[in-house]
Amino acid sequence: MAVSPQTTRTQVGIVGGGPAGLLLSHLLSKQGIANVVVELRDHETIKNTHRAGILEQQAVKTLVDSGVDGRVLTDGDEHEGIDLRFNGESHPLNFPDLVDATVTLYAQNQVFVDLAEARKRDGGDVRYESEVTDVVDLQTDTPKIRYRDVSEGADPTVVHEVQCDILVGADGSRSFCRRAVGQAEGHRDFRIEYPFAWFGILTEAPKSAPELIYANSPHGFALISQRSETVQRMYFQCNPSENVEDWSDDRIWSELQRRVDGPDAFQLKTGPIFDKSVLGFRSFVREPMSHGSMFLVGDAAHTVPPTGAKGLNLAFADVTVLFEALDSFYSTGSRELLDGYAETALKRVWKAQSFSYWMTSMLHTRPDADPFETKRALGELENITSTRFGQQYLAESYTGWPHS
Template sequence: MRTQVGIIGAGPAGLLLSHLLHQRGISSVVLEKHSREHVERRVRAGVLEQGTVDTLVRAGVGDRLLREGLPHQGIELRYGAESHRIAFDKLVPGRSITVYGQQEVVKDLIAARIEAGGDIRFEVDDVALHSLRERPYLTFGDGERLDCDVIAGCDGFHGVSRPSVPDGVLTVYERAYPFAWLGVLARVAPSADELVYARSERGFALHSMRSPEISRFYLQVPPGTDPGDWPDERIWAELKTRLETVPGFTLATGEIFEKSVTPMRGFVTEPMQYGRLYLAGDAAHIVPPTGAKGLNLAVADVRVLTEALDSFFATGSADLLDGYSRACLKRVWRAQHFSWWMTTLLHTFDTDDDYGRRLQVSHLDHVTSSEAAATTLAENYVGLP
């Protein structure tokens, strides 16, 4: 087989890249190790920046997003028995976020690619990358081979793309946080109209949502926590303790149908390319989820890579491809900083002393009382241009 771009991974990055390239007349094949059902059911992020929404709509895959997504014009910071709204509509007019599950984005993209005759191969095993500096090709399955001009590694943090780069080429920057998130999905209407970020002495909690009938919650827990150690009753009791801290707020409860634990870490690899291999999304960077940047960074990478590939195949010039890492990493590091900032602003740390806790509250007071500080939070949260 031969194609112009071989894409590893049928997550949002790989699928969106394939779709955008198709619209530019550039051929691609997507290889995915999991089944279509698994990919479409895999629960991940749910907050889409303004730029991500605009990209999906312009790509013609935003109809259901616009119909079913939940636009939000702000978020709530809750601490010290008080609630403070960061109003996007006031601070960054014309820009907002939309709550729409990553798995729904994936469903929309798969449907669009199949309708357009796209080549997505699910349940592909033994993918290997070859000849990355010359004439790249992929092998997979029972000796099948895919020749291509470029390989896009969109296969996540644990994929095969990044480890295929020779030792010593990539520099890795990473930070592990001393806690994790216990995330749950529950069949209960949200108890708030917008996301609630709550700081308490018992740890961080987040009230989010996926639809008018499904709510998403997160609890700060120790790293290595086993979800099995958290029966439903314990989860609801802890969420109530951390969220029911302001007058008049009562947390509605319901059936919990999914539990998972997410480690908190920051990770960046530089550069995001080697030869004719280009990394995008989680294959190149991970952010703690506090700032809601993971999926949005992947979409931003794909926008840059699409323009570079379009130029390459149209003119033969590799200038934009050569500058791919440089263009992406500026945004990646801004998102890393914002995610670190949100994480340290709202979580408790084992090393905290009274002095550290007072500094944290002082910082929160500044963010919620200064329009300039609140604007900085808002413009980063809704996504930079």
């Protein structure tokens, strides 16, 4: 292959500038470890993509302690609990009382804005609009990222190359890096699909309740979430093939309302809907999360259903473990922590998989569920909410386990 005319040499090459890739880049730079981030999309597109909203206490601390702008503390909305609603009744859980912890509602696109700004402020090398087309020499000490510049006016036929010591795949659930390894010997994918999806809306409306409501109803699951004082995020369980065009605002509001209806006459606060989407999901883990000199972090290695609000938090936890291993590698020359990265990270990954699967199964109704299964899920919810140990289990998992 012809040598690229534009080759960069760095210590850590990172594919993907989502929250995982940018946080790792930020932490490495603070320790003086050179790195380059190669990101497919432009800054504006990522900034305007609505995804996660709940940050665990540890994720907030990681951002603030590492010197990212403290907007998460001033603009983020600290939440002290959730409301589990079933049989038409509310069951509030108070996290500070149960486990001395809280979570913070702060949209993922704002996390991205803060991290991107920190990289810019500190002179970070983040190459937006750059599509990775190859990752090679992964079993050597000089793996390489090849990419093309897809920005307007650039020549997309020119191949650029980043040579590094360590290559990190932080390129999300459809990960090019993961697929490049394929099913090499010793690699295994674990996955399950769900027979339902989430219909998500953004609406200009006041908050319907002080805390998020997770509702199990005879008509299926609903999540009454929030964005700000004037914009709210809500979801209801739907068929994965649902077409948003078939849903008028009135139809959406009556579907959401009937999923939270109850003897307390609780009423959602409504308003114009300005965004509608259908979100499919699955549970997925790639093992191991490394291959030679390449390490996977975040959604590139695993995805969880959104019910447990774990995806972004798990990505940050991976990054923390990998950062410590890289720091040790560059300061002592020892690969011990790097070699143990996958095993360490996977322990938390499987805990989060278990919690997310459990929340999803308990709160949703399978289209083929028999009456026994429906009643059993209600029994489980009663179990969880009626004992302090049950409430504590949910609260501890939701607010997050320590990072190490």
